[in-house]
Amino acid sequence: MTSEAIVKLRERIDGLDDRILDLLQERAAAAIEIGRVKAAHSLPVVDRSREKAVLDRLMIKSHNRPLAGEAVREIYTAVIRACRAAQAPVRVAFAGPAGEIGQAAALAHFGALGLYRPRENLAAVFADVAEARADLGVAPFEDAAGALSGPTLELLAEGGLWGRGLIRLPLSLALLSRAPGPEDVRLVAAPAEALSRAKGWLAKNLPGAGLLAAVSPAAAAELARGEAGAATLAHPVLADVHGLAPVAENVEDQPGGRVSFLILGRDPAPPTGRDRTLACFAAPLSAGGLYACLDPLARAGVPLTRLHSQPPPAAPGSHRFFLEVEGHFDDETVRRALAELERHSEAYRLLGSYEA
Secondary structure, three states: OOOHHHHHHHHHHHHHHHHHHHHHHHHHOOOOOOOOHHHHHOOOOOHHHHHHHHHHHHHOOOOOOOOHHHHHHHHHHHHHHHHHHHHHOOOEEEEEEOOHHHHHHHHHHHHEEEEEEEEOOOOHHHHHOOOOOOOOOEEEEEOOOOOOHHHHHHHHOOOOOOOEEEEEEEOOOOOEEEOOOOOHEEEEEEEEHHHHHHHHHHHOOOOOOOEEEOOHHHHHHHHHHHHOOOEEEEHHHHHHHHHEEEEEEEEOOOOOEEEEEEEOOOOOOOOOOOOEEEEEOOOOOOHHHHHHHHHHHHHHOOOOEEEEEEOOOOOOOOOEEEEEEEOOOOOOHHHHHHHHHHHHHHEEOOOEEEEE
């Protein structure tokens, strides 16, 4: 009896899924029509205020229902991204060769909605976005130890682009191969750092497999594609990029690490209601100079979530500070506090806000 009830409920779910899919296709078709109108009038594809209004309305409408709050936000954020990509796929630039950590971060966030553009270095990513060869860029922001990326901050401080989103990428490793399963793997080729991170797992689960330190992830993936019984180690989101399938996941010996990447754009992101703001400034070289800059935040009750200093390239004898505070720069309290900070500082620049 129980199994019959489950079968009927599953049949009902199948019918609902068919209806949902049809409605999603209708929504995408309407989005494509909007895209044509925008193109005819030279309007931008992305309308963040409209997207925020859609999410806010649906979250209010879902209050006290089985799917509510963050679940609705997550579902409809994916729907909006997919419909936006149907209008025009997002061109995303990232630093480094295809198939490495930069593309893993971009894929984790944009998925199939992006057209990916690997660039030789970080400066080229900034240039691509600034000169509209890419819609958005992805740049390293925070490493696994919590240290911020100095090169990204310096390029951002030079001006022209905004930080408008964060991608938090778990440092997960998967065993990728064309073999049917891990028991069929006879050779694991990967960069030495990846082999080291999975040393214990490999010894326990593939004790008879050979290990080969490859010169690059691309070379390791090529070997895994071309040799029977060969595999490589890479982030699971890169499986399709390498033309392989994950035959085992979470093979790293110490799970839980993650890195963050900053999404770069030519325009700032609108408020989401749970934002953080990034800015940079130079404090006067006098007693109490830094205190005078930061005191307005404390008096306004704006939490300082991060403070980082590094010498600017042109003035190694001084220090530039990068700070992150809670709230969007359009929030009245944050805006007033940062304006007061700017008054007490030198070389102040607002760098953007992003969802925390």
